[in-house]
Amino acid sequence: MxxxxxxxxxxxxxxxxxxxxxxxxxxxxxxxxxxxxxxxxxxxxxxxxxxxxxxxxxxxxxxxxxxxxxxxxxxxxxxxxxxxxxxxxxxxxxxxxxxxxxxxxxxxxxxxxxxxxxxxxxxxxxxxxxxxxxxxxxxxxxxxxxxxxxxxxxxxxxxxxxxxxxxxxxxxxxxxxxxxxxxxxxxxxxxxxxxxxxxxxxxxxxxxxxxKLKDYIGVGAGAVGFLKDTRYYPSTDIDAYIKNPLKIKEESLTTDELLTERLFLGLRSNIGVDKNILNKAMKKRADFLVEKEKLFKDNNLYKNTNYFISDELVLYILG
Ligand SMILES: C[S@@+](CC[C@H](N)C(=O)[O-])C[C@H]1O[C@@H](n2cnc3c(N)ncnc32)[C@H](O)[C@@H]1O
The missing domain is CATH 3.30.750.200 (Transcription Regulator spoIIAA)
Structure with missing residues (x-):
């Protein structure tokens, strides 16, 4: 502790x-x-x-x-x-x-x-x-x-x-x-x-x-933290963690990686995906999925009805 x-x-x-x-x-x-x-x-x-x-x-x-x-x-x-x-x-x-x-x-x-x-x-x-x-x-x-x-x-x-x-x-x-x-x-x-x-x-x-990719602090061996666009990984080894709890690996995500995360997390849940984060071609493909009743629109959000096919939907939108 x-x-x-x-x-x-x-x-x-x-x-x-x-x-x-x-x-x-x-x-x-x-x-x-x-x-x-x-x-x-x-x-x-x-x-x-x-x-x-x-x-x-x-x-x-x-x-x-x-x-x-x-x-x-x-x-x-x-x-x-x-x-x-x-x-x-x-x-x-x-x-x-x-x-x-x-x-x-x-x-x-x-x-x-x-x-x-x-x-x-x-x-x-x-x-x-x-x-x-x-x-x-x-x-x-x-x-x-x-x-x-x-x-x-x-x-x-x-x-x-x-x-x-x-x-x-x-x-x-x-x-x-x-x-x-x-x-x-x-x-x-x-x-x-x-x-x-x-x-x-x-x-x-x-x-x-x-x-929603909100910021979260992660404390303890094996915990993960996230701030803005960076993941923080303390040691997963308990002894190493106790010795040096401030030795934390950082991994910054690129804009593309963040977009992919938002798509996967948003379509595998009822959070949805804001249309404003998609480029023109992606939006076109998402609209096509709406037309085919695979997604539906809720104000600015694209939402999914069948979470079990979310991976396929994301890969399709990414093109
Ligand atoms: C978010 S939890 C959800 C658990 C549970 N089904 C619920 O609804 O409360 C899923 C798993 O992630 C682990 N976990 C939670 N926060 C974490 C974090 N910041 N870093 C690493 N693992 C975490 C938990 O220990 C748990 O095994």
Whole structure:
């Protein structure tokens, strides 16, 4: 936490943070629920003057380590949203995914969070794990909706290099139809599909901030920050980070790269793309997609109706 404080102080200067300017906070990466809430106190104290009233403050949590005492401690610090890494309510699938919690533990964790008073609760589900069927996913979604949540993130399983799964890529199945199925089942329950992997009766402001390419500070090993047109990467190695939290790699994006980012992020969500950022030829192609009812216009914005084909639409517009 000393390293974290040191970097945070430095970043607040870099970002020229003003009083009450922070709209959202996200505590994530790894498992925040293995860290005693007391240890977050200093960070919250440091941030307090900068946090806007009613800011959305999320913490990620693992169902097995998010105990009642931990959740209460985080609530007392001002956290108002919890995102639980549930992944599935199927015992065998959880085991195969190497998760340490049981379906029951996940349900208890969400119910406990509700009881404590958290305003916004979300859970993550995973699909396209080898052997996933419509029946299994339907059951996962139904069990999710029995809980007092207002948000679900449904992620397609991806295989990261360096993980146990990297040597057994067959754990991931390719089935585009399941993505549509999952989206249909979740929206049936009244949640809005507001980004390729995100659904809710409440749309996370923090998530939307990323997709609008708003500035964000990233503190901690492996965190990413973004300011104007530059990404900031502290070390991903925890020991190296602790030794030197101010050693940060910078990557500046060109105007073209920023435009491409805006297109991908805007069309894979309900954010949309401002027509004024497109050149004449791109606008012509986007208008053609409107004519073909692949996109629609909302004032100055081009918006997408089918997030699952957003990559193809972007590549078409870029020409
Ligand atoms: C933005 S989160 C969304 C999680 C969740 N589904 C929700 O709606 O709250 C997605 C992932 O990005 C990670 N993450 C968030 N902010 C980050 C940052 N600034 N740098 C690196 N990773 C970040 C989180 O730990 C999380 O695993």
């Amino acid at each position: 000393i390293a974290l404080e040191k970097q945070l102080k430095d970043e607040l200067k870099r970002f020229e943070a003003k009083e009450e300017s922070i709209e959202t906070i996200f505590i994530g990466g790894g498992t925040p629920s293995t860290v005693d809430p007391i240890l977050y106190q200093k960070i919250f104290k440091l941030l307090k003057p900068y946090i806007k009233t009613n800011a959305e403050i999320t913490t990620e949590a693992n169902p097995n380590s998010a105990t009642k005492a931990w959740l209460q401690g985080m609530y007392d610090l001002g956290v108002n949203r919890v995102s639980f890494g549930v992944q599935s309510f199927d015992q065998d699938k959880l085991k195969a995914l190497n998760r340490a919690h049981s379906p029951k533990q996940a349900k208890i964790a969400v119910l406990t969070a509700k009881e404590i008073g958290f305003k916004n609760l979300s859970l993550d589900l995973i699909y396209n794990y080898q052997g996933d069927t419509k029946a299994l996913l339907k059951s996962d979604i139904e069990q999710a909706f029995e809980l007092p949540i207002n948000h679900i993130s449904a992620y397609e399983l991806t295989i990261e290099s360096g993980t146990k799964f990297a040597s057994t890529p067959k754990v991931r199945q390719e089935d585009d139809e399941l993505a549509f199925f999952v989206a249909k089942e979740i929206t049936k329950h009244g949640f809005k599909h507001y980004e390729i992997s995100n659904f809710g009766s409440y749309e996370s402001e923090h998530n939307k901030g990323y997709w």
